[in-house]
Amino acid sequence: MQVKIARRLAALFDELRETGHIFLTRARRLETRERSGRIRLTIVQFGDYQEAYWRFASGGDENYYAQRYTVDFVASLAQRSDVEAVTVVCVSASAPATRLPNGVGTVGLQLYVPGERPRVRQLVQAVADSAPTHLIVMAPITQVIRWGLGAGIPTLPMLADSFRRPGLRAKLRVWQLSSLLNHPSIEFVANHNLAASIDLERIGVDPGKVVPFDWPAVSSPRDFEAKTAPAMDRPFRLIYVGSVIETKGVGDAIRAIAALRTRSRNVQLTVIGRGEIEKFKLLAATQGVEPHVSFLGPKPHKEVLAAMRQHDAVLVPSHWAYPEGLPMTLYESLCVRTPLLVSDHPMFGLRLRNGENAVVFPERDPGMLAAAVESLMAAPALYARLSEGSQAAAEDFLCPLKYDHMISHFISTAERKKLGSYSLARYGYLTPAVRARTADQAV
Numbered sequence: 001m002q003v004k005i006a007r008r009l010a011a012l013f014d015e016l017r018e019t020g021h022i023f024l025t026r027a028r029r030l031e032t033r034e035r036s037g038r039i040r041l042t043i044v045q046f047g048d049y050q051e052a053y054w055r056f057a058s059g060g061d062e063n064y065y066a067q068r069y070t071v072d073f074v075a076s077l078a079q080r081s082d083v084e085a086v087t088v089v090c091v092s093a094s095a096p097a098t099r100l101p102n103g104v105g106t107v108g109l110q111l112y113v114p115g116e117r118p119r120v121r122q123l124v125q126a127v128a129d130s131a132p133t134h135l136i137v138m139a140p141i142t143q144v145i146r147w148g149l150g151a152g153i154p155t156l157p158m159l160a161d162s163f164r165r166p167g168l169r170a171k172l173r174v175w176q177l178s179s180l181l182n183h184p185s186i187e188f189v190a191n192h193n194l195a196a197s198i199d200l201e202r203i204g205v206d207p208g209k210v211v212p213f214d215w216p217a218v219s220s221p222r223d224f225e226a227k228t229a230p231a232m233d234r235p236f237r238l239i240y241v242g243s244v245i246e247t248k249g250v251g252d253a254i255r256a257i258a259a260l261r262t263r264s265r266n267v268q269l270t271v272i273g274r275g276e277i278e279k280f281k282l283l284a285a286t287q288g289v290e291p292h293v294s295f296l297g298p299k300p301h302k303e304v305l306a307a308m309r310q311h312d313a314v315l316v317p318s319h320w321a322y323p324e325g326l327p328m329t330l331y332e333s334l335c336v337r338t339p340l341l342v343s344d345h346p347m348f349g350l351r352l353r354n355g356e357n358a359v360v361f362p363e364r365d366p367g368m369l370a371a372a373v374e375s376l377m378a379a380p381a382l383y384a385r386l387s388e389g390s391q392a393a394a395e396d397f398l399c400p401l402k403y404d405h406m407i408s409h410f411i412s413t414a415e416r417k418k419l420g421s422y423s424l425a426r427y428g429y430l431t432p433a434v435r436a437r438t439a440d441q442a443v
Contacts, residue, residue: 038084039411041077042132044123044144049074049088050095050106057101061300065328066215066403073404077411078103087130091123091139105130111141134411142180149185156410157181158213160192160325162199162347178204188419190406193326193399195350197424207424213406214399215328219305219335221391226337228387229380230312235268235292236377238341239311241304241329244275244295249317249343251283255366258287260373267373269293270311272304309336313376316342319363326351334394339386341372357386357393 052063052071062068078086087105095108109126111118120143127135127144128151135148135155148155163174181189182205189205190213191197197212230236238257242248253269260267269292271280277295284293299307308314314333318324324347333340340358342348354360359382361372376383401422409415420426 037082038133039080039082040085040087040131040133041083041136041411042087042089042127042130042134043074043136043138044089044091044127044141045138046090046092048090048093048095048108049104050090050098050100050108051093053100053102053104053106061302063298064301065332066218067301069216069218070403073407075102075104077407083411085130087132089123089126089130091141097129136407136410140177142177145180145186149180149183152185154410154416155186156188156190156407157186158190158406159200160196161323162196162325163203163323164199164320164346165323166321174203181205181209187416188410188423191325193347193351194427195347196325198350199347201424208420210424211401211406211419211422212399212424212427213401213403213422216402217398219332221335221337221394224309224335224337226384226388226390227339229377229383235266236313236373237268237270237311238313238315238373239270239272239307239338240315240317241272241308242316242327244271244273244277244280246276247319247322248275249315249319249363249369250275250280252317252364252366252369253315254280254284254287254289254293256369256373257284257292258289259366259370261289261292263370263374265374265377267292267377269315270307271295272297272299272307274298305332305336308333308338311338313339313341313373316340316348317361317363317369318343318345318348320345324348331394331397334390334397337387337390339376339383341369341376343369351393351397355382357389359386 049071052067056068056071074086074088077083085105086103087107090106090108091111093108094110095106097105097107099105107126109119109123111123113119124143124147127147133153135153136158137144137148137155138158140157140159140161145155145157181200186209188209188211189200190211191200193214194212197210200210201207240250240253244250250271257267257269271293274297277297281295284290314329316327316329324345326347330340330342330348330351340352342352342358342360343363344360345363352358352360359372359376361368406419409419
């Protein structure tokens, strides 16, 4: 155990050495740029901005909720008179540096390459090459955040993560992250929605600097009529939307379908998303339910919404180990008024209540998942109540501070302090009981 800790600390010191020399040679130039008043904003994210821009330019559709809104907003920043440059660094795909027709510069550097160590030094170099005066890091990539601090530039960690992964190594990483986020040079730390923001407080981040943010309400339950329970003479159709991986509960869902089929329950599962599809196709085959589980791969967002509306229940079986913030699948399910079946992931409990606006089951338990499906199938009144209550559940689901205002306030020296009014410390309705419920991982 001590050897593992020593190795982790050695790796951390290696990262410091790798990133340190880069920011030391650039700090003076960056400070000069900020004093000049012209903004050079760099955003580090997993989403491929360049691919999305060209897809929209050719008439393509969104891949996920509010994607066009974010692409258009970033483009609007590049047109501002006080902005010299906007650069988006994508860490999930490799692509040469280019400037798009909307004025946004992009570069892709795949951080995680199978069989290789994370390409941390190359990523930090790509960020440094963009010569930012302001830096937004939309993932808990500590090396990039640390570079921003060392370069002396305003740095905003803007996350969509929780921190519940078990194990000593995970605890060490959480300690490292919380210590970094509490650095006095980081004025604010954003996280998607309330529960994930409270989780930052739980791991030790100052609540006065933790700011929950959200996306705009581009969909609404008012656009759809409430649903009634499906007829008993046809299959009960479940849908899962998200990454097709074990920690998102896909394997649990397939095993639950198998258990239900052995009890002569006429159920079907549709899986939409990227990931380990072949692995789970094999699982469906070995469980004897291959004809009853459909893998559609990724689909445009409007098709996803239509499919969620057409199915009888939306399934979100995430494991606690998966670092959920608050998946927009939950909000979209409420918007299309299709009842939710969700695991007891700690990030869901602040918004969803068993029997009130969802059916909740224990994580990593296919048997209890199957029982939850049966309970919904057998209770038309519960089904109707969940669908009818979707509008009330969705009304306060989204946080008041939206993505665009978060960034606009951050890059403005005069307006940055306004973000403090949205911090956890200023949320009056976050009572001690609410904080305790989330911190204790209760649903």
